């Protein structure tokens with residue numbers, strides 16, 4: 001996928017298998033297509049590789065080499081290698097937010113995994129996910145390892161340029177320090193939504209939300225603003241947990257307004 005001069009590749013670190021209760025307010029009787037045979041919703045643990053000018057950027061760092069009751073990561077290094085990228089080639093890693101399935105590979109066994117990368121993340125997430133976290137918390141350990149290695153550069157405010165053509169857009173709600181990444185080159189744009197939108201169905205059914213939303217009301221308002229901005233435009237849309245990590249567009253009008261490309 002190219003956005004003007006910027007190369008954009010979706011990668012998955014693994015799969016999360018979420019119980020139906022995770023989707024608060026969603027009527028699964030009307031949406032059996034979302035369920036796998038085990039009665040759970042299987043979603044990718046998405047990351048995005050971007051090449052802009054001489055800079056190689058990774059958006060989100062997956063679950064890492066871990067197996068939890070609800071999901072399993074570990075695929076990201078091999079996925080990067082398929083595209084000729086070694087961990088040391090990454091210049092900047094952006095964590096859309098500090099949930100555990102987005103920071104997994106940032107540090108492994110207390111050592112920064114992307115040896116040469118600066119790690120950008122929303123400053124507003126630090127209090128909840130590091131300061132207030134227990135001593136054995138995974139995110140806390142990862143972020144403290146990066147702080148010790150002097151790798152962190154927090155993002156504050158809105159519309160922060162992270163690399164040529166890559167802008168961090170403040171989109172609080174899923175977490176208070178959540179950022180989307182806007183990719184723009186020439187006339188073309190893509191919005192990588194992180195977890196600001198959990199599932200494209202939230203466009204047509206705005207009342208359901210993920211159990212992991214820290215501030216569900218704020219998250220709903222942020223989604224509404226994003227949809228309004230995107231609808232009827234040519235901007236490509238992707239998000240960390242959309243099925244197949246397929247890109248789509250937001251259509252104007254009624255009915256199914258989120259169209260996967262080629263789908």
Ligand SMILES: [Zn+2]
Nearest residue numbers: 099101195240
């Ligand atoms: Zn997530």
